[in-house]
Amino acid sequence: MDGIWAKIKATNFFKSIYRNDYPDTPRSRVQVILNSVLLHLHPVKVPKSAVKFTYTWGLGGSSVLMFLILTITGVLLMFYYIPSIPQAYFSIKGLETNVTYGMFLRNMHRWTAHGMVLLVFLHMTRVFYTGSYKPPREFNWVIGVFLLLITFLLSFTGYLLPWDQLAFWAITVGSNMAGAVPPAEYVGKYVRFALLGGYEVGQSTLIRWYTLHVIALPLTAILAMAVHFWRIRKDGGISSPGESGDVKE
Amino acid sequence: MVREGEGKVLPGVGVEVKQETxxxxxxxxxxxxxxxxxxxxxxxxxxxxxxxxxPLRNLANPEVTPNPAKAPWYFLGLQELLLHMHPALAGVLLPAGVLVGLASMPYFDRSRSGIGVYFSTANGKAIAIFSFIYTAVWEIALILIDEYLNVLGMPEGSHGLGPLLKFLLTPALGSQIAAFLAEVIMPIGFILLIPSLLVAIVKRVWKADMREIMVALYSFFFASFVVLTIVGSAFRGHSMALMWPWEVGHPEEPLQ
Structure with missing residues (x-):
C-alpha cells in the first residue's frame, strides 16, 4: 500500500497539484500556507494565545462555514424552487415529498441559516469583549457590523420564499416596521413600496426578495467578507495580549 | 502610539519595544x-x-391573519419594542441608532491597552455582569409595568405607562401631543436614561475608563437583545399578551 501511495506521489500529475511535501518540517509548513489559495488566507504563523480554543471559540470561522453550507444547499435548492405564486409553496412541498434528500436539504439550509445569525452575533460579542475592535482594527469592526446587517437581511429575505403563512405574515410584520421610517407619510410609505414592489406582499415582492436572497445579498456578503479577511491580516493579524498598547506609558 | 509592525521607538520617550508574541x-x-x-x-x-x-405551514393567505403574527426570532426583540413605543422609534430609529452606535465604538475607545484579554481589566468582568443584570432588571420591570399597569378610568383594554400618560395628558394637551409625548418622548427618555445611569454607576463604583464604559454599554446592548428576544419569542402568545412559555402554543389559525 505504501508503495502504491509513493508511486502516486511521484507522478507529475500529483506533484502538479501538491507543490510541496506533507507539511511536517518548518520549511514545508511555511510552503503549504503560501502555496494554497485557501490556506493563504491565514498567515504562516499565528500567536500561540490565539489558537487557544476558548479565546475565539472558532466563531468567525464557524460563521464562514455556515455561509459555505448555505451556498451549497442554496444552489441545490434553486434547482427545485420556483419563485412564483403559488408554485413557490408547492415546489417546496414537492421538494419535501418527491425529491430524494429534499427534506434534509431544506432542513440543512434552514438550521444553518439560524446558526449563522447566532454565530455571527456571538462572533461580534467575542470580538468586543476581547477588545479586538480597538485601533488599529476599528474599520474592520465597522465592516463586521455591516456583515451582521447583511446576515440579518439574507436570513430575512429567505424567510419569505416558502410562501406559507409563516413566511407571508413574518414579512408583513417586517415590512410594516420598515414602512415606519419617519416621516412615514413621505418616506416610510415609499420604503415599504420599494421593498414590496407594491402596496402589499405579492408576486413582485417574492421576485424582489428572491433576487436579493440568491444574488444581490450573497455577492455583497462575499465582497464584504473578502475585505474583512484581508483587513484581519493588514491590521496586524488576530488580536493578542502582547500588542503594543500595554507597554506604552 | 506604536503601530503594529513598527516596534522600534525613539529612546527616552517612555515607550519600549513591544514584546514579541x-x-x-x-x-x-x-x-x-x-x-x-x-x-x-x-x-x-x-x-x-x-x-x-x-416548518411549513399552510399556503400563504392574505385573508387569514395568524394570531399572533411574528417575525423571525432575531427580530422578535424589535417586535417586542413595538408593543411599548411608536413604530418609527422601535422599528427604524432605534435599530439604526444601535448599528451606528456599535460601528462607532472604536472611534471613541482609542486606547490600545487591554487588547486580546477578555474584559481587558480586572473590573471588566464585574462591570459586564453588573450591566447584564442591571439591564435585565430594568427591561423586565418595564415590560411587566406596561403589561399590568391599569389605572381606573383608562380606556378599556389599554394598559402600561404610555397609555397612562396619554390618558392623563389628553384633556390638557389634546390627543395628538399627548400621544407624541407618550409614544415617542417618554420611550426616548427611558432609552437614554437606562444606559446613562449605567455609565454613571460604573464611573462612580469602578472609576471606569473608556474601555470599561464600552464594556458596560455593549453588555447593555447584548442583554437587551437576549432579554427582549426571549420575552418576544417565548413569553408572547395570543394577541401578543404576556404569558408563560407553556401557554404560548402555536399561532391560532383557522383551517383552510
Missing part, C-alpha cells in the same frame, strides 16, 4: 482546529436536519 505554525496548530470544528458542525447540523424538520 510567541507564535506557532498555522499548519497544523490552527488548521487542525478548523478541520475538527468543520467536521463537528457538519455532523451536528446533519443530525439536527435528520430529526427536526423546517
Amino acid at each position: 510567541e507564535k506557532v505554525f498555522t499548519w497544523p496548530y490552527l488548521v487542525r482546529i478548523e478541520m475538527i470544528g468543520m467536521l463537528l458542525y457538519l455532523v451536528g447540523f446533519s443530525i439536527l436536519s435528520i430529526f427536526i424538520n423546517a
